[in-house]
Amino acid sequence: MKKSISMIQSDIISEFSMFDDWTEKYEYLIELGKSVPKIKDDEKKDENLIKGCQSRVWLFVEKKEDYIIYTADSDAIITKGIIALLIRVFSYQKAEDIANSNLHFIDKIGLKEHLSITRANGMLSMLKQMKMYAIALSKTQK
Amino acid sequence: MINTQEIRKQFPIINLNINRSNLIYFDNGATTQNPQNVIDTEKEYYEKMNANVHRGAHFLSSHATEKFEESRKSVQSFINAKSVKEIVFTKGTTESINLVANGFRSILKKDDEVLITEMEHHSNIVPWQICCKYAGAKLRVVPVKENGDLDMVSLKSMLNNKTKLVALTHISNALGTINPIEDICKLSHSFGAKILIDGAQAISHIKVDVQKLNVDFYCFSSHKMYGSTGVGVLYGKEELLNDLPPYQSGGEMIKDVSFEKTTYADLPYKFEAGTPNIAGVISLKSSIDFICKIGIDNIKNHENTLLNYATLELKKIKDLQILGTSKNKSGIISFNINSLHAYDIGVLLDKMGIAIRTGHHCAQPLMKRFNIAGTARISFAVYNTKDEIEKCIAAIKKSKKMLL
Numbered sequence: 218m219k220k221s222i223s224m225i226q227s228d229i230i231s232e233f234s235m236f237d238d239w240t241e242k243y244e245y246l247i248e249l250g251k252s253v254p255k256i257k258d259d260e261k262k263d264e265n266l267i268k269g270c271q272s273r274v275w276l277f278v279e280k281k282e283d284y285i286i287y288t289a290d291s292d293a294i295i296t297k298g299i300i301a302l303l304i305r306v307f308s309y310q311k312a313e314d315i316a317n318s319n320l321h322f323i324d325k326i327g328l329k330e331h332l333s334i335t336r337a338n339g340m341l342s343m344l345k346q347m348k349m350y351a352i353a354l355s356k357t358q359k
Numbered sequence: 360m361i362n363t364q365e366i367r368k369q370f371p372i373i374n375l376n377i378n379r380s381n382l383i384y385f386d387n388g389a390t391t392q393n394p395q396n397v398i399d400t401e402k403e404y405y406e407k408m409n410a411n412v413h414r415g416a417h418f419l420s421s422h423a424t425e426k427f428e429e430s431r432k433s434v435q436s437f438i439n440a441k442s443v444k445e446i447v448f449t450k451g452t453t454e455s456i457n458l459v460a461n462g463f464r465s466i467l468k469k470d471d472e473v474l475i476t477e478m479e480h481h482s483n484i485v486p487w488q489i490c491c492k493y494a495g496a497k498l499r500v501v502p503v504k505e506n507g508d509l510d511m512v513s514l515k516s517m518l519n520n521k522t523k524l525v526a527l528t529h530i531s532n533a534l535g536t537i538n539p540i541e542d543i544c545k546l547s548h549s550f551g552a553k554i555l556i557d558g559a560q561a562i563s564h565i566k567v568d569v570q571k572l573n574v575d576f577y578c579f580s581s582h583k584m585y586g587s588t589g590v591g592v593l594y595g596k597e598e599l600l601n602d603l604p605p606y607q608s609g610g611e612m613i614k615d616v617s618f619e620k621t622t623y624a625d626l627p628y629k630f631e632a633g634t635p636n637i638a639g640v641i642s643l644k645s646s647i648d649f650i651c652k653i654g655i656d657n658i659k660n661h662e663n664t665l666l667n668y669a670t671l672e673l674k675k676i677k678d679l680q681i682l683g684t685s686k687n688k689s690g691i692i693s694f695n696i697n698s699l700h701a702y703d704i705g706v707l708l709d710k711m712g713i714a715i716r717t718g719h720h721c722a723q724p725l726m727k728r729f730n731i732a733g734t735a736r737i738s739f740a741v742y743n744t745k746d747e748i749e750k751c752i753a754a755i756k757k758s759k760k761m762l763l
Contacts, residue, residue, distance in 0.1 A: 243707060243710065271702040294762060296703075
């Protein structure tokens, strides 16, 4: 069985606590970013594009049985690393659980700056979009 | 030669620690930092002078007004305008351009032409799009060459007797190119066109003499010349400013108001409706004092040395491409490293306490012309040093290694 959203967040927090400095942390994020499956260029359509001033994010959502599966890509690798973490937390969860979740790990692992509005990197909009899909899908279930 | 160490002592922010490193501030194209004398003037205004200008009969108001007008005189002499009437205070370069573009809506006729260039900042594109749409005029765009120079051959061929206005930047914020304004003015005037210059990136870096250049309008911002945000200047030749209709209306810009008819104030007050950023305007004089004390040519030479050194060192980094290689460049370097995204480089440099700009630099058409999403940009000011460049080069190398 898939772990709960809160359990996965705890896992990530404890993994990140092992890093001694920012270099190790970002090297890990970059590795994660490289591991995200790329979306083919011809599938990167405007309707899936979340515009940020600095980097672009494409987000796809599908529903399999009760679970929501997210796929995402970005043109910036650090953004992709954070996307990989978000997908690890949210993908294959139930819509209702995603909609009701409290996302606290980003702050705990010291990456809050990437979700700040000033960064304009599309991350904040992506997070909102992920939740909105889940809220919309959880409503249709009822 | 200038004494950079002495200059650095005047900037409190330069000694800040960011992400556990001493701040290296290379985002001067976006905004410059304020020296102590500018900060002091701003503070002193609120401690000893705060009152509305051009209104009250009381001591504070007349004192503030006096200082406000001293600042106007200081700007006039700094850019060598003929008269203080030609100096209008706005809230920034963007508003200065909008003021003129708004006025040209009623000056332009159907099928008239406005020329801009491919290297313009959005704030020197969009106001003209709106203006031309309103007037039924045509907006034409002069192309940029591969090295970042303006295509002067195209410019010459695009000018004609329908061209009523040429609007272009003095220095490109994304490429660093210094445009030959004096030549372009001569050319434009020979066709009877007026010329407006976006001087935001030039004003604190090279000598600007509006009479020598013979520009019709020149726009710049205080915060790009070691001053506070929210203050800008529009220089305009007196007779042209007289012909322009008011931009905003309200208090201050009137002579007489009745419900039947309102007459407008004389220049420059016709364009200064409402209460301005008084503290900011007054402290602009302190910014000008700061620049003049060092000497604009000394600043230019210092930044030029930094530009040449950084360019040389950056070129040694494999797969790094510099966008904008004009022979006539200001201290701005835009670059990309092969497939790496500028944002990633910016994030990692920030982790090492180095502030640079990444993205499209509000010049999306220019990015499109070079077929890129954006660049990483280093831009210099008088307080930057060779030592900072060395640290930045090492940081770029480290970032590259991490990202590849």
